[in-house]
Amino acid sequence: MVHRMPAERTRERTAPVSAARRRRLRADQARQLADLLRRQVLSGTFPGGVLPLEDTLGADFRVSRNTVRQALDLLRAEGLVERQPGVGTVVVCEKYAHGLDRLQGLAETLREHGAVSNVVRTAGPVPAPAPVAGRLRVPEHSDVLYIERLRLLNGLPLSLDLTYVPMDIGAELIGCDLENTDVFRLIETLTGTRLGTADITLEAVNADAHSAAVLQAPRGAALLMLERLTHLCDGRPVDLEFIRFRGDRISMSGLLHRSV
Amino acid sequence: MVHRMPAERTRERTAPVSAARRRRLRADQARQLADLLRRQVLSGTFPGGVLPLEDTLGADFRVSRNTVRQALDLLRAEGLVERQPGVGTVVVCEKYAHGLDRLQGLAETLREHGAVSNVVRTAGPVPAPAPVAGRLRVPEHSDVLYIERLRLLNGLPLSLDLTYVPMDIGAELIGCDLENTDVFRLIETLTGTRLGTADITLEAVNADAHSAAVLQAPRGAALLMLERLTHLCDGRPVDLEFIRFRGDRISMSGLLHRSV
Numbered sequence: 001m002v003h004r005m006p007a008e009r010t011r012e013r014t015a016p017v018s019a020a021r022r023r024r025l026r027a028d029q030a031r032q033l034a035d036l037l038r039r040q041v042l043s044g045t046f047p048g049g050v051l052p053l054e055d056t057l058g059a060d061f062r063v064s065r066n067t068v069r070q071a072l073d074l075l076r077a078e079g080l081v082e083r084q085p086g087v088g089t090v091v092v093c094e095k096y097a098h099g100l101d102r103l104q105g106l107a108e109t110l111r112e113h114g115a116v117s118n119v120v121r122t123a124g125p126v127p128a129p130a131p132v133a134g135r136l137r138v139p140e141h142s143d144v145l146y147i148e149r150l151r152l153l154n155g156l157p158l159s160l161d162l163t164y165v166p167m168d169i170g171a172e173l174i175g176c177d178l179e180n181t182d183v184f185r186l187i188e189t190l191t192g193t194r195l196g197t198a199d200i201t202l203e204a205v206n207a208d209a210h211s212a213a214v215l216q217a218p219r220g221a222a223l224l225m226l227e228r229l230t231h232l233c234d235g236r237p238v239d240l241e242f243i244r245f246r247g248d249r250i251s252m253s254g255l256l257h258r259s260v
Numbered sequence: 261m262v263h264r265m266p267a268e269r270t271r272e273r274t275a276p277v278s279a280a281r282r283r284r285l286r287a288d289q290a291r292q293l294a295d296l297l298r299r300q301v302l303s304g305t306f307p308g309g310v311l312p313l314e315d316t317l318g319a320d321f322r323v324s325r326n327t328v329r330q331a332l333d334l335l336r337a338e339g340l341v342e343r344q345p346g347v348g349t350v351v352v353c354e355k356y357a358h359g360l361d362r363l364q365g366l367a368e369t370l371r372e373h374g375a376v377s378n379v380v381r382t383a384g385p386v387p388a389p390a391p392v393a394g395r396l397r398v399p400e401h402s403d404v405l406y407i408e409r410l411r412l413l414n415g416l417p418l419s420l421d422l423t424y425v426p427m428d429i430g431a432e433l434i435g436c437d438l439e440n441t442d443v444f445r446l447i448e449t450l451t452g453t454r455l456g457t458a459d460i461t462l463e464a465v466n467a468d469a470h471s472a473a474v475l476q477a478p479r480g481a482a483l484l485m486l487e488r489l490t491h492l493c494d495g496r497p498v499d500l501e502f503i504r505f506r507g508d509r510i511s512m513s514g515l516l517h518r519s520v
Binding site: 024027028030031032035036039040042060061062074077078095097100101102103121122127129130131132146148162194195196197198199200201202203204205206208210211220221222223224225227228233242245247251252253254255256257258259 | 408
């Protein structure tokens with residue numbers, strides 16, 4: 001007997017099955033399969049970036065060819081794979097893992113994947129709005145350094161970063177090589193102090209038209225939004241960032257513990 | 261002299277400014293403002309969930325009324341706020357913080373916000389596909405328990421969870437109250453062993469049509485996708501999950517350290 005994924009088993013128990021229900025079951029199975037294939041795509045399981053044939057995938061996962069096609073359609077819609085005539089389904093977009101275990105700048109994190117460069121869109125003093133002043137512990141409306149950077153890996157846009165830094169550090173930072181160096185590294189060099197911890201919040205948001213254009217992503221594309229307040233190891237907050245990662249290019253990985 | 265946000269300062273230096281450039285600068289400023297307001301919305305800063313008037317926001321953040329409007333439009337598009345005639349701009353969607361610091365089930369995490377209930381869409385044995393078998397360390401195509409749940413907080417859809425559990429635990433799990441209890445808690449009770457760690461990967465993806473319908477979200481809505489492999493404290497992997505959180509309802513927060 002050939003085993004099947006659970007949605008199909010359910011189908012057998014509930015015949016006769018309407019066309020609408022069959023479509024729903026196939027969609028459920030396609031999602032299950034897409035999630036398993038996504039992991040394999042991200043971890044570079046497929047030699048040469050070419051996925052197995054649809055029939056092979058169907059046999060491996062014990063689902064119908066239609067379900068395989070629908071699963072591949074989901075991954076294609078996410079921008080992870082593409083169908084190439086005469087080749088099959090190929091991985092088109094490498095997704096880079098940003099560590100949740102250790103506080104690192106983007107260039108540090110992606111060192112093995114290539115060079116990170118930054119297009120500095122803005123860099124200059126700005127009076128700190130109340131929510132910035134409060135978190136950086138500077139007087140409201142006193143100047144802080146505001147930096148806006150489009151960050152690229154090997155020329156490909158990865159993220160749009162909005163950064164606020166207290167002016168005593170910012171005044172020196174503004175003269176540094178922001179195009180090619182992580183702000184984290186520059187802050188550690190300028191202050192002679194190691195960074196300590198960062199409070200982070202991660203969200204998924206749809207790209208507005210303007211952010212999408214800057215990131216060269218489709219309007220409405222899913223972005224991984226990171227808000228990060230970074231402190232020196234003495235506890236002083238020195239770097240407030242709002243980072244929009246392209247969802248199709250960056251994932252965040254880490255290890256959670258049951259008890260802390 | 262009234263200080264302004266940096267994009268406007270740039271504008272002063274580069275006059276004459278074309279209409280297209282002015283629109284770009286205003287979009288940049290609207291994004292800056294939206295990011296600051298988003299934080300305030302999420303942390304419940306505004307009394308009664310009502311945002312200050314547009315003029316007040318403009319004065320507080322030293323931007324034009326048009327920029328304020330555009331920033332509020334961005335937050336409205338994210339489903340965070342709404343304009344109500346006679347009231348102003350109000351927070352419409354509470355976003356719940358899921359901790360990145362500690363491994364917790366959804367009901368544990370959101371205890372103070374209300375009751376988590378689960379619609380069990382599927383629960384039954386399924387032959388483990390290779391990527392599942394490998395991660396759960398069971399023989400390929402041996403049965404594992406597959407559970408698919410729509411998870412709701414106070415009746416509102418939060419996430420769609422696909423779960424694989426080894427059959428020795430799963431055989432007992434299937435008879436438990438999956439509607440009202442976290443799988444984490446059930447596994448600890450059934451095995452008499454505490455959970456230890458989990459490997460997680462977070463991504464932002466656009467909802468496909470079917471997942472969007474299940475989550476009652478717009479098609480293409482940004483989802484926070486969590487893959488999580490959870491181990492007992494003796495290191496045995498016991499729970500592989502693929503979780504689609506509605507991006508407008510869940511954020512993930514934690515603390516990162518520079519050195520580990």
